Amino acid sequence: MVEFDWRERPQASPWGGFFIQSRAGRHRNNFEVVIPWPDGGIAHFYRDNDDAAALQWYGPTLFAQESHYQGVSVTESDFMSYQGTPTKNLEVVAVRQDGALEHWWRENGGALTWHLGSQIAQGCTGVPAITYSGAMFKDIPLVPGAHRDAHEAGLFHLVVANELGGWTYYIKSTDEGSAWTRVPGFPGKLKPEEYIGRQIAGGKLVGMGIILSTAFATSTQTTYKDIWEDRSCTRRGNTYIIAGSEQNALQIWCCSSAYLDQLAPGGVNCEWISADTVTKPAPETQSEELRAYFGRPSIIQGDYNQDDSGLFDDGHYGNFELVSPLKSGGLLHRARNVGIPHNPVGGLTEGWGPGTRFGGDALYDEVSLIQSNYGGEHGNLELVARNRCQFGFEFFWRVGDVWNGPIYVGREGGAVRLGTNAQALKVLSGTLTPEDTLKALSSVNILTSVEPVSDMVAWLGDRDTPYPALADALLRLTVTRRLAAPVFIDVIRGFYEGDLGQPSPRDIAEVHDDHLRIAVLKASNENNGTEIATFEDLLVGSS
Template sequence: MSGFLVQGRHGTKGNFEAVVPSSHGGGLVHLWRNNDAGMTWSGPTCFGGSRRYLATTLIQSNYGTTGNLEVLATSDAGELDFFWRLDRAPWTWSGPFRVATGVRGAPALIQGRHGTKGNFEVVVPHRDGGLAHLWRNNDAGMTWSAPGRFGGGARYAGATLIQSNYGTVGNLEVLATTDAGELDFFWRLDRAPWTWSGPFRVASGLRGTPSLVQGRHGTKGNFEVVVPHRDGGLAHLWRNNDAGMTWSAPGRFGGGARYVNAALIQSNYGTVGNLEVLATTEAGDVDFFWRLDRAPWTWSGPFRVGAEIGFNVSECTFGWRAAYHQADTHVTIRIQLNPDSGISDATMNTLRTTWRNGIIGKWSNRFDCVGNGQRKRFTFDVQWVTSGAHHVVRVRPGPERSNMTTWDTSDTGDVASHEFGHMLGHPDEYATSACPARNPVGTGTVMDDNTETVARLYNRLASSHCGHTPAAAPGEGPSEVEGVAVELRSLDRMATARRAEVLQRLRSADEGAEVSFEVTGGAPGERYEYRLAVSGSGAARRVLVDEFSAEPDADSTGTVPPETARRVFDAARDAGLLDDAPPELPPADLVPDSLVATVTVRYGDAVRRVSVPAVEPGHGEPPGEARDVPVSTHVRLAPDTADLLTPVLAALSAVEEQL
């Protein structure tokens, strides 16, 4: 068989291996599917430089122990280049090595049965019409022959080649698609005088590159072909090699996408073997299909080929797992929504539409992935699923304070687009006491106030595609928004002497020392912020902002007696907050935008904070578990953390009473 897909010999089941041209930026990309663990695709692994290639063909040869991957690729300048990959670590690709010029379209490569080692045989459309055949003598120097031209003057777009079981060693059998959409068949005698016969017209109304295998259906083994259809989707046809070698009419499948190249194998899935297909679209995206190896012979697909991406993100007291599927420059997140009782199906259907439209409108078609001056647009999608989710989200009746894993019925598409950013791995960009050293803040982006996406939010997505970079799409922008840098340093990361000096100033309640209690949480537009702070000099401030409340924001400042301030610092010392090492707390599992209670001790730019989960009464805490705190916030804390912080909060309550 020939094409850009093989079922190789790596893995117990045999992994799927594919090499296709990069959709933009030049070079080639290698993709593979782990058939022993979840049938997940990985890649791209990028190689081949910046040359623009149009089509590829791939085999796993008998060079090496397991077998090297061997690739031929046709450039847009009509050169035919050869590459090979080592079959063991470090899995390095070598090439390009120029094989021929004056060609066009998609080549076809096999390792045939002529010669002791098995020669490489290639058929590729010729620039001046017809087809070119060349071969590499693998028994003597691995030298390539000059191309020998056959097939008349028709201009072909792509070819596919097998060595069949006709003849003694095996005839070469070729299908090629003309620029006009006709599918022509050729065959070559497997002995001198090595004559080619054809073309024989098989079908019309097609386009692009076909793919041919001699399968395991039938006694002789039928020929199976998949080729892009002129009107969209793919066409499947087959030749009955047990009865007259007649070709079937093309049967169309795969929807309306316009494909340009197809690759077909018969795998070891099923009893006889399923047909498995990869097809590339005009935009360079890769779709997967498979056909059941028995009646009713149904085709499944398309499934966009890409990698499942997952990584842990940690910021301050927040920690979560980013997860999504990236196929080239298209990103999909599968989200499972679990509504609370009482939320109707009609409401959920409306919310799905609102949230999906908000996410796609905010993230899609705003920025391009750019490599070597070539661009491809970033696009995004949300799939609402009931299993196999990247992220599971509880939906509550609103209005409520939302976070990455808890949304509510009052949430807008803007709120959903902010939480979607967390699912991609982006931290918040608004100021919060839970992350005093967060940098940048106040950026005016979707991660700050639900508004703009900017280029740097696409950096990881672009770099995973061959190390490319993002740039604003024409007419879109801004490509960047400046934020405010926050210059604070963790006391516990300072050198021993400097840390000891700062702790001593805190214990002494110096004028520049401060103890504060803050509660923050909720997505932008739903924020709750409470802060109560006192310095060693007695300067005090209380701030309350509740974006769900009709009450005006509160901001009170004043001065309390030195003994009142001193009691706060003594309480912080007694709680262990001013020890050489901070107190140990149970690990918290906080996703972005969660409510967080934080006690902070600060001297100048040196800070130590203790952050713990907080809850609003009636919203998520186990009944009878969470406790009120002695300051004027309705937020509650878990018993273990309340026991630690209550003495500090009791001392701060005296400050609050005097403001």
């Protein structure tokens, strides 16, 4: 049986936000956060979860610094710039200050370079949300294990508010040459009288969230992975979209995914089912507060309350988990009982618990929630919250029923030490094939003068030569940047060991970075006939 490529733990459904747990890392997967940088561009932070003693955050890595951005969202796809590593490309959508919606992506190896993919649309606003559906592994006969890096087509799902007051839904297949396609069936401009169902008028939208849920799937299975692997399933669950509005309402919509599993020949179809407004319980008055929220909320479907189907019971879907900033300050977390396969909870405002308030009285503009693989039977809930002026974010986590934090992560103040961008490569060091290592070096303008090139490929695969250690160290020094002019790794080695008298390294820990910078500088000046004075002056790109 061919498998669906989806993590076993936690058994959560895809969701959209600016905080994810990626596949990077050797044992425990890294946390990844992307935010608009107040000085311009987009900032990427990550936490090394393999180092359980430190749980160190690193960053920021800045890119797209030519523009200012309102909001961003990140997901991890199945795309790979480099084979042979569990890490996949990161995909980011970002709304520029002028309303343009852009797609960026980051290589999963080499110098971890960020690239502008395309401009998707104009006239957008606020914080978008992107998620990836995942995909089935390809079954390649007679090639054992080859399917682990080959996938059938999957879908990106993207929702973004527009300047007219409504929002737009896009999907994009991972098939080569596919384009972003707008999903029809919902108006691009919403007037108060056009709101569906019982939604209250809330003004323009400021931030979006999305989950590809398991609710209403035509399957007795209860988890996202199991439903995809159920070949009898004809509908894989409804899609839920939330948004915060400028008038403090929290809106929610639901559509059937029956036609979103594939791109139909006649275009994309969509069946919108219902919409409503999520209110805030007000126990002191025994009522519901209609406009209690603020900014961009976050929603996920995790595996709390999830139970597999058995011989004598139907199992149970995992809860929806919703966190939103409050206009009065702090944060509110609410869980929703989604029900069982043959009897899901239908009404969009039904099944919600009263919630837990945390975060003190701090004012936040946006939050992003995940369920991680930390913790006991169920992974912890982890949350990033921020206001738009922060050069960083605040990190919360829930153990059991208790929310902890915040820990500030950012450029100014806080209790967390920030490492350098180059540390991002340590989880990839030594994991690339020799061919991909040579490709990664080439991407930062480090070439080889050795002929035939196959000799250098062989040396890069032989840890008894200095080249694997030097290659890892060179990629660490140039992370997110590249040399403006070409230089040869074999010439760098000559200067490093010969002119500078350094021992021939067999591990990246044995490479002296300061001497390696001098060797690169000497090799570049010799090769290009220049007299550049410092290593930093050789580099171009974001630091």
